[in-house]
Amino acid sequence: MSVLTSNEVQEEILTNEAIKVQKEALTSKTVIEAKNVNLFYGNLQVLKSINLKVYLNDFVCVLGSSGCGKSSLLQVLAGFLKPTSGEITIGGKQHKKPTPDVGVVFQHPNLFPWLSIEKNIAFGLRMQSVPKTERKRVVSHYLEMVGLQSAAKMLPHQLSGGMKQRASIARTLATNPKVILMDEPFSALDALTRMSMQSHLKEIWKKTQKSIFFITHDVHEALLLGTRIVVMHPSPGRIVLDIPNPLAKKDDLPQQAEQSKEFAQLSNYLLSVISNKK
Numbered sequence: 259m260s261v262l263t264s265n266e267v268q269e270e271i272l273t274n275e276a277i278k279v280q281k282e283a284l285t286s287k288t289v290i291e292a293k294n295v296n297l298f299y300g301n302l303q304v305l306k307s308i309n310l311k312v313y314l315n316d317f318v319c320v321l322g323s324s325g326c327g328k329s330s331l332l333q334v335l336a337g338f339l340k341p342t343s344g345e346i347t348i349g350g351k352q353h354k355k356p357t358p359d360v361g362v363v364f365q366h367p368n369l370f371p372w373l374s375i376e377k378n379i380a381f382g383l384r385m386q387s388v389p390k391t392e393r394k395r396v397v398s399h400y401l402e403m404v405g406l407q408s409a410a411k412m413l414p415h416q417l418s419g420g421m422k423q424r425a426s427i428a429r430t431l432a433t434n435p436k437v438i439l440m441d442e443p444f445s446a447l448d449a450l451t452r453m454s455m456q457s458h459l460k461e462i463w464k465k466t467q468k469s470i471f472f473i474t475h476d477v478h479e480a481l482l483l484g485t486r487i488v489v490m491h492p493s494p495g496r497i498v499l500d501i502p503n504p505l506a507k508k509d510d511l512p513q514q515a516e517q518s519k520e521f522a523q524l525s526n527y528l529l530s531v532i533s534n535k536k
């Protein structure tokens with residue numbers, strides 16, 4: 259019997275999963291899509307030939323070294339930046355400017371400091387002229403989901419970093435976007451709060467069935483959270499790997515998966531792909 263090397267084991271895991279995901283993808287609904295997107299800042303090409311589909315209930319984690327264009331891609335998907343060529347579609351329709359269909363969560367929560375947490379969460383709904391009783395119902399639902407009922411009347415400065423980021427996630431969820439784009443949302447938090455936020459987000463994702471596009475520098479975070487892992491290389495920013503995460507559906511408590519051999523293998527593999535800047 260031949261013994262497989264860890265790379266071969268890796269490839270087999272990925273191939274089997276890739277076949278499964280490809281089959282699923284054929285029947286899955288594409289929520290947001292980048293079609294042959296190129297982006298230049300002046301003469302500098304930042305994104306090259308980006309083709310990416312985010313499916314319904316997908317959790318896509320994007321990894322890559324600093325400056326490889328992750329945030330630029332997020333801004334194009336959000337409609338904040340217009341691609342130099344190519345297009346973004348949502349539900350098959352061209353998407354050119356920010357809309358409530360796309361929610362964005364940044365590294366810093368950006369809550370309005372003069373509004374209570376419940377008013378912050380209700381803000382987008384007010385902008386959409388949602389009636390008061392419905393606003394109250396939605397706000398209360400998401401306050402409960404992120405575990406902030408007791409902080410409803412507080413001002414942002416009275417909350418911890420993790421609580422503020424949960425409020426920011428609730429504010430994004432409240433407007434019921436089709437997809438949520440997250441740009442390193444936990445990178446400013448301490449290690450313990452970050453672990454707790456990862457568990458929270460995974461639970462929220464399971465409950466809401468949202469599609470999430472999540473940028474992180476942290477391979478472990480990507481493996482704990484993502485159903486798919488995308489790796490970008492720089493100069494110009496391009497996608498070099500787009501694979502299903504075989505660990506995605508196994509765990510209830512994300513951090514438990516970290517103990518497995520498979521986790522270590524995948525982590526090493528991803529690190530090698532990220533650092534191999536060909």
Ligand SMILES: Nc1ncnc2c1ncn2[C@@H]1O[C@H](COP(=O)(O)OP(=O)(O)OP(=O)(O)O)[C@@H](O)[C@H]1O
Binds near residue numbers: 302323324325330
């Ligand atoms: N407004 C801008 N004008 C000119 N160049 C820019 C602008 N914004 C970003 N860049 C350049 O585009 C490239 C990609 O930047 P981007 O922020 O998208 O990368 P990133 O992968 O998100 O980086 P990080 O992980 O450090 O946040 C970098 O070379 C950066 O210097």
